[in-house]
Amino acid sequence: MFKQLSIVLVVFAVMAHATMNLPSQEEYNAEMKSAGMSQSSIDGLNNLSQKFVSQYPVVQSNKSAADKFMAEYTTEAQNFVKSMPVEDQKIYAESLKKYGLI
Numbered sequence: 001m002f003k004q005l006s007i008v009l010v011v012f013a014v015m016a017h018a019t020m021n022l023p024s025q026e027e028y029n030a031e032m033k034s035a036g037m038s039q040s041s042i043d044g045l046n047n048l049s050q051k052f053v054s055q056y057p058v059v060q061s062n063k064s065a066a067d068k069f070m071a072e073y074t075t076e077a078q079n080f081v082k083s084m085p086v087e088d089q090k091i092y093a094e095s096l097k098k099y100g101l102i
């Protein structure tokens with residue numbers, strides 16, 4: 001389940017900047033906040049999205065570098081989600097369902 005969540009997080013990071021029917025990072029943050037997610041979890045998810053958005057384009061053209069980045073990023077995302085309070089993990093999972101990401 002956590003593996004799935006972290007992969008979905010990556011998908012979210014990519015899609016958040018495409019023109020899909022998904023909220024902007026700011027809207028998503030506001031939504032997580034009103035759902036009761038702690039600020040530190042929101043900040044951490046933001047950091048992960050930012051990291052992906054800023055670093056993936058750099059390695060994208062090099063398959064081995066991209067694979068390496070994805071593996072590291074997935075582990076990091078996975079660890080972060082696991083470190084979030086259980087309530088926050090639930091809110092996060094619900095949000096992924098809501099946007100049809102899982």
Ligand SMILES: *[C@@H]1O[C@H](CO)[C@@H](O)[C@H](O)[C@H]1NC(C)=O
Pocket residue numbers: 040041043044045047
């Ligand atoms: C988010 O990134 C900032 C800057 O790198 C860092 O200071 C902060 O501790 C990070 N927050 C979390 C929750 O990881």
Ligand SMILES: *[C@@H]1O[C@H](CO)[C@@H](O)[C@H](O)[C@H]1NC(C)=O
Pocket residue numbers: 062063064065068
């Ligand atoms: C691609 O990335 C790998 C691993 O970081 C590196 O060893 C290699 O030199 C890179 N290749 C190119 C063409 O940049």
